[in-house]
Amino acid sequence: xxxxxxxxxYAFSKLEIESGDDSSTDEPxxxxxxxxxxxxxxxxxxxxxxxxSGPHENLSRVLPGRRQFPVSTTKMLAGREANLSGRGRxxxxxxxxxxxxxxxxxxxxxxxxxxxxxxxxxxxxxxxxFVAAFQGSQIRIYDVDxxxxxxxxxxxxxLRWTITDTSLSPDQRRLVYASMSPIIxxxxxxxxxxxxxxxxTEIHDGLDFSSPDDGGYSFGIFSVKFSTDGQEVVAGSxxxxxxxxxxEAKKLSLRIxxxxxxxNTVCFADESGHLIYSGSDDNFCKVWDRRCFTAKGKPAxxxxxxxxxxxxxxxxxxxxxxxxxxxxxxxxxxxxxxMSSNAAxxxxxxxxxxxxxxxxxDYRWMDYPLHARKLQxxxxxxxxxxxxxxxxxxxxxxxxxxxxxTGQKYIYTxxxxxxxxxxxxxxxxxxxxxxxxxxxxxxxxxxxxxPILVSxxxxxxxxxxxxxxxxxxxxxxxx
Numbered sequence: 001x002x003x004x005x006x007x008x009x010y011a012f013s014k015l016e017i018e019s020g021d022d023s024s025t026d027e028p029x030x031x032x033x034x035x036x037x038x039x040x041x042x043x044x045x046x047x048x049x050x051x052x053s054g055p056h057e058n059l060s061r062v063l064p065g066r067r068q069f070p071v072s073t074t075k076m077l078a079g080r081e082a083n084l085s086g087r088g089r090x091x092x093x094x095x096x097x098x099x100x101x102x103x104x105x106x107x108x109x110x111x112x113x114x115x116x117x118x119x120x121x122x123x124x125x126x127x128x129x130f131v132a133a134f135q136g137s138q139i140r141i142y143d144v145d146x147x148x149x150x151x152x153x154x155x156x157x158x159l160r161w162t163i164t165d166t167s168l169s170p171d172q173r174r175l176v177y178a179s180m181s182p183i184i185x186x187x188x189x190x191x192x193x194x195x196x197x198x199x200x201t202e203i204h205d206g207l208d209f210s211s212p213d214d215g216g217y218s219f220g221i222f223s224v225k226f227s228t229d230g231q232e233v234v235a236g237s238x239x240x241x242x243x244x245x246x247x248e249a250k251k252l253s254l255r256i257x258x259x260x261x262x263x264n265t266v267c268f269a270d271e272s273g274h275l276i277y278s279g280s281d282d283n284f285c286k287v288w289d290r291r292c293f294t295a296k297g298k299p300a301x302x303x304x305x306x307x308x309x310x311x312x313x314x315x316x317x318x319x320x321x322x323x324x325x326x327x328x329x330x331x332x333x334x335x336x337x338x339m340s341s342n343a344a345x346x347x348x349x350x351x352x353x354x355x356x357x358x359x360x361x362d363y364r365w366m367d368y369p370l371h372a373r374k375l376q377x378x379x380x381x382x383x384x385x386x387x388x389x390x391x392x393x394x395x396x397x398x399x400x401x402x403x404x405x406t407g408q409k410y411i412y413t414x415x416x417x418x419x420x421x422x423x424x425x426x427x428x429x430x431x432x433x434x435x436x437x438x439x440x441x442x443x444x445x446x447x448x449x450x451p452i453l454v455s456x457x458x459x460x461x462x463x464x465x466x467x468x469x470x471x472x473x474x475x476x477x478x479x
Contacts, residue, residue, distance in 0.1 A: 053407025180220030301339030
């Protein structure tokens with residue numbers, strides 16, 4: 001299903017403030033596979049989203065057998081007072097229906113400004129801390145509840161090119177950071193040391209992901225994530241491998257030869273830690289079940305549909321749905337129950353790994369070809385596709401909106417055109433387009449409980465968007 005709403009650049013630069021918008025709605029001529037629009041309103045994910053973020057039936061009823069959406073906040077409050085739901089209070093779905101209408105679109109207010117590109121920006125699981133990482137080897141942890149003051153300033157060790165990713169443990173005591181090196185470093189994020197200079201004021205232990213089998217080849221880590229219990233770290237690398245590191249045993253517990261190209265992104269599918277999702281420049285998303293991998297040595301399944309490499313995957317947290325951002329300028333929504341078996345993999349791989357291309361293109365410095373914009377993979381297994389943003393120059397990230405405040409009814413993403421896009425998961429509508437930055441927005445993060453969204457850009461700025469805001473004058477967007 002298509003919704004049309006309309007990494008790395010290897011050039012050292014302190015600041016990047018040029019960001020051409022390569023969007024276009026020109027129709028290609030004679031394309032073999034045009035995007036097609038399908039209806040997925042009856043799909044499980046659509047019904048599940050409505051259940052999680054929809055009001056009680058009696059609060060939305062206007063006539064017998066007829067319901068109206070959305071329900072105004074005034075009507076919701078009046079219905080609660082009249083006890084129309086029979087519960088005497090709002091359900092979690094009622095609360096989400098109200099809260100999800102108040103999007104973090106006001107502002108922005110500057111959190112920080114650095115002299116190098118911002119690559120990572122993420123809230124902690126409870127929203128009390130915020131982590132930002134920059135190309136200039138600097139990582140900052142901010143105390144959100146304490147007025148966004150810098151709680152810890154970390155200077156990275158043995159940095160190659162940039163900090164590619166960071167991850168904060170669920171208990172907020174440890175932070176890992178990666179660069180274009182096989183060694184991931186771990187920092188005591190909960191210590192009282194404010195200035196953490198690697199191996200000077202504080203030890204940054206190295207977790208070595210290399211092995212003698214690598215033959216001396218040095219690879220980089222693009223993606224790193226803690227497990228929900230904080231005992232393991234999963235990583236994706238430039239040599240096509242996925243690694244799982246056991247922090248208690250202090251050794252690698254699993255190494256998977258996963259993809260034919262860079263593994264740009266990995267994450268655990270749910271709290272169990274059994275399933276891992278991965279995305280690669282070979283255009284595939286793959287699902288790995290650790291319970292049976294040792295016996296089979298193959299992925300549990302493959303998700304086919306992207307025409308170019310995948311920059312990021314985000315799990316819905318239920319072990320069933322995920323989204324991926326792709327260099328084909330699209331986000332795709334997936335249901336793992338529709339994934340291909342390994343028996344079909346060899347056939348699909350011949351087509352998917354750039355076998356269809358009739359053009360030369362490199363996203364690091366070229367615009368996406370106009371005639372490729374309306375193409376769709378003939379074996380596309382995705383549930384829905386969202387377009388409008390721009391995925392160029394770097395591994396731009398996308399996410400589901402928070403469950404607590406929105407019922408995960410939105411998808412949001414950074415973009416090369418310096419904006420942040422918010423899409424409605426079910427309708428596919430572009431709900432908001434936030435404009436302020438002067439360069440590529442690589443990462444953004446929505447507070448798990450409150451209508452606050454923070455974006456980080458290659459212009460060096462980290463800014464926050466809120467609803468309703470503090471009543472202070474926000475900074476003016478760049479014309």
